[in-house]
Amino acid sequence: MCLMPHVQQIRIDDTSATLQLTVVPSLDYFPGHFPNHPILPGVVQVDWVVRLARQYLGVRCTGFSALRALKFSAPILPGRRLSLQIDWSPERQCLDFAYCDGKRPMSSGQIFFAIGAAG
Template sequence: MPSITPEQLNAQLDAAQWPRFHALVQRSDQAIIELEVPDDLRYFAGHFPQQAVLPGVVQVHWVGELAARLFAVGAFTELKSLKFNSMVLPNTWLRLTLDFHAEKSQLKFSYATQEQYFSSGVLVFKSGDRQ
């Protein structure tokens, strides 16, 4: 299993397209990541004029890319049980929880704070697609 720090993630990923990572606790089948969604992300431009909102597709993209880095899986093939409960606004701090089930080639995720859930779902990877 690859091991990576929040500082390494921040250095490796484009700050205009990624949140700022502040903490990461990783086990073989789970990662809990504390992150900040800064107001200068390019995804906020024009989405929407009255109130900037982080697109759901970006949230899913981040999960897929982080799964590849943290659990050495390939591209996901299916998205299940996707729910958006609250809008992610600029300058929001979140806890992203990733639970990887290798036997099912599935990754359950949720973006939340102690007060509320923002989004959750399950990414399914091609069986045996670990890198």
């Protein structure tokens, strides 16, 4: 089972992380989404942000509250190399994120958690 991208490089700076990723063509999300034109589902992109924030920033993300400013600017295809910027704001209980292919934005948004539910 292949559920996560290949993380090639990581830069962590207190409450932010910049990751260089490869979207592995063998991800279990591609078959059926969409037949003959696979793209990475938006919900998976959001899930990766939460998982990677837990892993690399130590954020305890629970008590989901809202998604805001969510924008999918371009489809993410199998094999794509991306950078992912994640910024954790403990006072706002918010993860800001942006996936980019070079300078081209692919998707971005904010994930909010219930006050007191994330650390």
